[in-house]
Amino acid sequence: MAAARVIRLGVHATKPPLLAYRDEAQACTRCQDGGAIYKHNDTWARPLFDRHLNCPSGVLVVAEAPNFDDTFVEGKGYLTYDIESDPTGNFARELLASVALTTTDVLFTNAVLCLPKARDQRHPVTGKLMRACSPWLQRLIDDVQPRVVATFGLKALSAVRLIEKHGLRKLADHAGKPVPWYGRQLLPLFHPGRLGRISRSAAAQLADIAVLRGLLADKC
Secondary structure, eight states: OOOOOOOOSSOOTTSOHHHHHHHHHHTOOTTTTTTOBOEETTEEOOOOOBSSOOOTTSEEEEESOOOHHHHHSTTOOSBOOOTTTOHHHHHHHHHHHTTTOOTTTSEEEESSSSOBOOBTTBOOOOHHHHHHHHHHHHHHHHHHOOSEEEEESHHHHHHHHTTSOOOOOOHHHHTTOOEEETTEEEEEEOOSSHHHHHHSOHHHHHHHHTHHHHHHHOOO
């Protein structure tokens, strides 16, 4: 295994690791300087985190980026997977339920912590943003020590490669096929959003994630 880049940005010994991680990452303004993240009504996008900040199942899910509503709608400010209003969240819940998990059993994060700058009415995750956020992603994995890192989409798979190379490039060839990575299992999956379901049907995605049952059952 390649040597890990251990990142510790002033951890407070009296705080639980995930609370220290959240507080320190929330203070990061690295991507504001070059305008790489979104600014709405003079307010910069900010790092978003899973509301629960725990990982009882040992599964860390890495998606791509926060969305606009979670970032700027009053009363949110954390990652959501709403079953009522968010088709992506609805299908993500269905995927997890198929392997007897709920959204509170896993810990969610993204390849980048802040909503990227808009381009052509989208918010593309750039390589520059992923490189800037990579120390935070590695820090989270080191603090959580998950048994499985499941990536939702190609951007997420590319983001974890910045921590340790895995040799997986074409998602269609590797979806649902776990590989050893960074001292744990890496499970590449398609993104549960609309575009992801166009590339990989819902039935195929349910088959891809089914292998997670075996990974969690294996205590070795």
